Amino acid sequence: MDSTNITSPVMFILLGLSDIPYLQVIYFLMFFVMYITTLAGNLLLIIVVRINLTLQTPMYFFLSNLSFIDICFSSTIVPKILINTLGKDRRISLLGCAFQMYFSLALGATECIILAVMAYDRFVAICMPLHYNTIMSKKLCITLAVGSWMACFVNSSIHVFITFQLPYCKSHHISHFFCEIPPLLQLSCRDTRLNEIAMYVSAGILVMMAFFLTLISYIHIISTIFRIQSSQRRQKVFSTCASHLTVVTLYYGTIMFMYLRPRSAYLPETDKTISIIYTVVTPMLNPFIYSVRNTDVKLTIKNCLTRKWTI
DSSP: OOGGGSOOOSEEEEOOSOOOHHHHHHHHHHHHHHHHHHHHHHHHHHHHHHHOGGGOSHHHHHHHHHHHHHHHHHHHHHHHHHHHHHOSOOEEEHHHHHHHHHHHHHHHHHHHHHHHHHHHHHHHHHHOGGGHHHHSOHHHHHHHHHHHHHHHHHHHHHHHHHHTTSOOOSOSEESSSSOOHHHHHTTOSSOOHHHHHHHHHHIIIIIIHHHHHHHHHHHHHHHHHTTOSOHHHHHHHHHHHHHHHHHHHHHHHHHHHHHSSOGGGOOHHHHHHHHHIIIIIHHHHHHIIIIITSHHHHHHHHHHHHHHHHO
């Protein structure tokens, strides 16, 4: 039969992570715990920043943005994973798939840029402390945050539009646990080179630029740390920066692996594992790595709990 006469399906079926019953239970429990941890950690950070006036600084403004992104990012993907893991009906409508792709792409890209902006904020704070308040003004912070959100949502709308213009006549089974561009391109019976080029250009501009800005910022930060006289203070700052850089590298690395490869290199099982890292693991780790270890945050939480028990 001529593939050009076959219309795209009105819905897709997400194959998920596994069809083995005991593994499904394990995956469900694992993702459920990780999702609850993500929601609790990020909500806690947002609340702490709101109630503690001393934490309403540029750094925590961007951390609050990051926490909100992580909550939305996980909520776009994980609830559907939980439903599909134990449920027999793994269907997702064409519109539902488009919406999931739209928000996951937009939020994932926004997180990339916000992480880069946070790295720049730390660079200014550590390397140019006397000029920090002048450079990181309230106006600049709001402009950077709003600009990041707007640019990434516009970028996402373009990708979703051109992706769902393709005819999906090879199959309606997506070998993944959510609607993402690479596995969907595998299902199209039309030449997808335009989509791939758009994906490479977008990932190159947004992800690579954000990654290099982050990397350059941390190179300057580490260089400054080595010039600190106090070994105890140097070790403390270096430990914090190393944790941040580890999470950032993990996030950028997995996204670049997914979106900067040729279509022929797509490996369903490997890509599922990689996707879990930046859609589930990183949003869970971010509030703990970036702020819960912070003394001011821990003190605020302790004071709130003490006040509650006293009442």
